[in-house]
Amino acid sequence: MSTDEDYLKKTGKGTRSVHSGTSPGENSLNTPVYQSSTFFLDDEAYEMWKAGTPRAPVYTRYNNPSMRAVEKKIAHLEGAEDALVFTSGMSAICTTLLTFLSQGDRIVTTRNLYGGTVLSLDQDFTRFGIDVHYIDIKDLDAVEEALKEKKTNVLYCETVNNPLLEVSDLPELAKLAKKYGAIPIVDSTFATPMGCQPLDYGFEVVIHSVTKLLNGHSDIIGGAVAGNKEIINQIWYKLRNFGGTMDPHQASLLERGIKTLHIRYEKAMTTASQLATWLEAHPKIEKVLYPGLESHNDYELAKKVLNSPSTMVCFEVKGGDEAGRKLMDNMIIASQAISLGGVESLISMPFSTTHVSWTQEARLAAGIGLGFIRFSTGIEDTEDLIADFKQALDRL
Numbered sequence: 504m505s506t507d508e509d510y511l512k513k514t515g516k517g518t519r520s521v522h523s524g525t526s527p528g529e530n531s532l533n534t535p536v537y538q539s540s541t542f543f544l545d546d547e548a549y550e551m552w553k554a555g556t557p558r559a560p561v562y563t564r565y566n567n568p569s570m571r572a573v574e575k576k577i578a579h580l581e582g583a584e585d586a587l588v589f590t591s592g593m594s595a596i597c598t599t600l601l602t603f604l605s606q607g608d609r610i611v612t613t614r615n616l617y618g619g620t621v622l623s624l625d626q627d628f629t630r631f632g633i634d635v636h637y638i639d640i641k642d643l644d645a646v647e648e649a650l651k652e653k654k655t656n657v658l659y660c661e662t663v664n665n666p667l668l669e670v671s672d673l674p675e676l677a678k679l680a681k682k683y684g685a686i687p688i689v690d691s692t693f694a695t696p697m698g699c700q701p702l703d704y705g706f707e708v709v710i711h712s713v714t715k716l717l718n719g720h721s722d723i724i725g726g727a728v729a730g731n732k733e734i735i736n737q738i739w740y741k742l743r744n745f746g747g748t749m750d751p752h753q754a755s756l757l758e759r760g761i762k763t764l765h766i767r768y769e770k771a772m773t774t775a776s777q778l779a780t781w782l783e784a785h786p787k788i789e790k791v792l793y794p795g796l797e798s799h800n801d802y803e804l805a806k807k808v809l810n811s812p813s814t815m816v817c818f819e820v821k822g823g824d825e826a827g828r829k830l831m832d833n834m835i836i837a838s839q840a841i842s843l844g845g846v847e848s849l850i851s852m853p854f855s856t857t858h859v860s861w862t863q864e865a866r867l868a869a870g871i872g873l874g875f876i877r878f879s880t881g882i883e884d885t886e887d888l889i890a891d892f893k894q895a896l897d898r899l
């Protein structure tokens with residue numbers, strides 16, 4: 504049943520989350536962990552390897568059935584022809600970008616990206632003579648201007664960014680990229696395939712840090728890339744060369760994690776929406792940033808681009824960073840930790856974590872006000888999470 508790929512492709516995302524990709528071994532229901540670095544070099548495999556065929560089944564850096572199973576699952580969920588998994592989200596991002604960028608090439612992007620991505624663009628890509636051109640991705644005229652003024656190879660953005668939860672106008676950005684011959688690539692970690700399918704909007708590559716919502720259990724690091732066969736093959740050659748391979752045990756955990764993505768996502772989303780509304784009405788809260796609230800700048804755009812707003816809720820507590828710290832300390836259920844998208848709720852403040860190297864001035868200019876808190880909604884009972892916030896705010 505789970506091997507009938509064409510049938511599965513037409514099913515709902517929940518059914519695909521559970522069944523797509525499963526590669527049973529000897530009479531087993533589940534994909535075994537193929538804990539093997541190498542494979543019998545039969546004639547067919549040898550010929551593929553010699554010819555440089557992508558995914559020659561000879562060695563785990565080239566191909567492994569445990570990884571293949573989860574790649575197929577992710578490809579199905581993104582509506583993509585194929586996918587690749589990596590040892591981390593950063594490995595997926597860097598390997599993909601270095602597939603399409605050589606010395607002298609140009610990438611147009613925004614500074615409002617995952618911090619690690621900006622670090623690598625600034626510290627590594629520029630070192631290789633790649634022109635990293637930052638613009639305001641929310642300003643489509645500025646994007647067009649940048650694409651027009653100089654030949655651009657890659658247009659790169661995120662579906663929903665951190666921590667302002669701004670939404671990128673993916674359909675318009677894909678159109679602009681195509682018009683000027685750039686490859687549109689998006690990091691869709693915050694949205695997941697449940698929230699958005701960027702390939703439907705004309706994006707050519709979609710990237711995930713599967714460390715977050717896709718795996719959803721805060722127990723592995725990993726990355727994934729999805730797109731059409733030809734593009735994924737191109738990226739595969741660089742994965743082979745750079746070696747950011749996922750390992751079979753990691754892949755097996757990821758496969759199990761994704762099986763519940765749809766219900767985890769739905770639960771976290773429902774709670775996040777209720778929590779955002781509850782926080783917005785609370786007298787000790789300065790403001791709430793949640794794309795499902797009418798008060799968010801991207802409320803309309805979110806309805807156009809996303810299937811549902813976000814499992815992240817950001818807000819500013821009155822009393823500034825000190826009050827924010829106190830609020831976090833007061834929380835009983837939510838843990839203070841970086842990362843996001845797990846079954847357990849996590850709380851953090853950008854000023855002391857993701858944006859710790861920024862000056863206060865720069866943070867304020869970027870819209871990260873005093874007392875700014877980021878909440879990753881887990882799948883605990885909604886009323887318990889709201890009660891946790893209530894008691895924590897009461898004690899401020």
Ligand SMILES: *Cc1c(COP(=O)(O)O)cnc(C)c1O
Pocket residue numbers: 591592593594617619661690692693712713714715724725726
């Ligand atoms: C976490 C994250 C990454 C990096 O992923 P790792 O798995 O930590 O390497 C990239 N992009 C976004 C949006 C992220 O949240």
